[in-house]
Amino acid sequence: MKYTIPAEEVMCSGHKACQGCGAALAMRYALKALGPRTIMTFPACCWSVIDGPFPYSAVGVPLFHTAFETAAVVASGIRAGLDARGEEDINVVAWAGDGGTFDIGIQALSGTTERNDNIIYVCYDNEAYMNTGVQRSSATPWGAVTSTTPARHFKQERKKDMMAILAAHSIPYTASASVAYPEDFVKKLNYAKSIKGTKFLHILASCPPGWRSAPELAVQLARLAVQTHVFPLYEIHEGRYFRMSMNPKKKPITEYLKPQGRFRHLTEEQVADMDRMVDERYEYLLEQAERSKPYFEDKKGN
Amino acid sequence: MSEEIKWTKESDMPLMAMSMGRMTVNKTGSWRNLRPVVDKDKCNKCGICWKFCPDVSIKMDAEDYPVVDLEYCKGCGICATECPKDAITMVKES
């Protein structure tokens, strides 16, 4: 068989992720790209449970569990500790959920990013506090039902644009990726590995229990999020230059929304509202990508 | 493969909560309600099922056919959904 992503498995079976967990897939791909010379830190998030209870672990690389708001800066500390000891070739990765990134961890993340500390920060975004029972976060999309935003008062605020916030720190590399496109995912991490500075990856990680969707649809939904332009795959280089990783012909947004219980309450009108928001943002990205074309032409390759 | 770690007293343990074994000790196959069954006649050996398994529970055999590791497969059904040849069906566990 011809492998399109590395065959080596660093993460093992037996972990505690739910059936059809996008976050588990994300870790599997990430470690394939990163390899065993990697040290990770997790704040409170699904992965603090998935990895397994003491005295077991699933990731297969050194891992420091840390407090909710500290993933980025603990990674900065690990990096400094390794550099002080001359171990500069080891990847240091902060691996956090959307709560630990968009909400409680944003201050430390901004600090690490502003200093451009040489780490990779991966946010696996399942769009709510799934580990504590699906409460809304600032990554929860407009219209979604969570345990703190019931159908009669669904989430009224738009999803925070974390990529833009990160890019505003002028870091070398900011990219979105999806568990439905593992080759693209691995390619982006390989690039992140190859350059110095803070690299940020935003992964949409489907969550069957939180999204109220069937586990077998986990990859399909992640794919539909890209195909309906809800979660575009793109890169921002140097905080300014945008490049679409793919620009699929848009599928109707309902194909993404319908299989998910969290959007079931939306009226046709509300779906149309959501669609408009998605288009607005997508057009903005295309404009930015158009503007950035000369940069990538000059740069060639990557 | 990891063995279950059994301690009887505090002096058996490390200084801090430090892992001593891998999660393969946790046989998640018991979570499964539906079991993936591969139809070799339909399979084109593309490996997509292997690629999308969140539980690292599909291995490719010497002839490149997928083999499901039932010790760990949680029965999520992603492999069956993603298979481009409909070569995997989910069958109820008895």
Added chain:
Amino acid sequence: MQKVIMGNHALSWGALLSRAEVIAAYPITPQTEVVELLSNMCADGDLDAQFIKVESEHSAMAASMGASAAGARTFTATSAQGLALMHEVLHWATGARLPIVMGNINRAMAPPWTIWTEQTDSISERDTGWLQIYTSSIQEIMDSVIQAYKVAEQVYLPVMVVLDSFVLSHTNENCDIPDQSKVDAYLPKFENAYKLDVAKPAAYGGLTGPDWYYELRYKIQKDTERSLDLFEETGKEFGEMFGRPYGLVETYKLDDAEIVLVTSASIASTARPVIDQLREEGHKAGLVRIRVFRPFPSDLLRKLLQGRKKVLVIDRNISFGMSGAFYEETKAALYNEKSAPPMWGYIAGLGGRDVPVDVIKETFLETIKEDHPEGDIIWIGVKK
């Protein structure tokens, strides 16, 4: 080398001589000079360390955790609000068994805004599992940082070196700065047996149920108890190498003392002439300065204090609704002793109010006057 330096710079020199490999810090008055000098030491190449200029004290401690977990000798410093902001991760550093050393400059807590000295900030962290040394001279600050690493790295627990704001932090004294080679011999390079290591991948701090969490806490307590002996040994060894021995407590004219003052930090320095005066006036007064507060030297205090006629404690900190911490704990240590002396608990100097010779003398005279203490808290010098 002899050099006149300020208390804050004594912390920086302590970190330099200890060959700290990573420093992560955030500025706060009255701590700023600690990190300013360290920045310069790093910039000039005198100190070969990574300096992470973090965006908060919470991140200063979190970055220190990461660096220490990666195996590096790590130093930070803070004060008051900054220490309080670290609270959550102070527990984390202990639970993760990270031998970080931190300087804390005792400053009173806001509101109202204040920058003057009081110990309530560090006393509030006494249950985080950090070992705590309360210093009383510029020389002792520097020496304590070096000793702190030696203890921390044997028991895998973090240590806080504490000093009074301004009274010590901004006071200049002549200091003996020992040769680096001598310090290296006293404090060799540290190899953390539990560091994050790609050759031996392990997860640290994973979910632990009631079946083993309890034992992990037991281990922390046992190693904290062990650190008591280590503080004594390392302090003694320090004396043999550098001519300045240190112990868990420091005593003054204690042998035949009938009335003993127990206190800490700079108040203890001011108390010495008071003891002399009282002795001239015919009172057999003595002094115990508690240097190591965590672990609390209960056994030693029982030995030193039982059988005395009277004990008074002056606290520059307060646990509202109870009393001062040094008083509480000294009293608790003696409670089961048959010949435990009556004990008076005085609060003085909160928010940087001066505690001069006459205030200390007043506490003695009050104590001499009374047969038995009334209540657990006596305020000295409240304007009424």
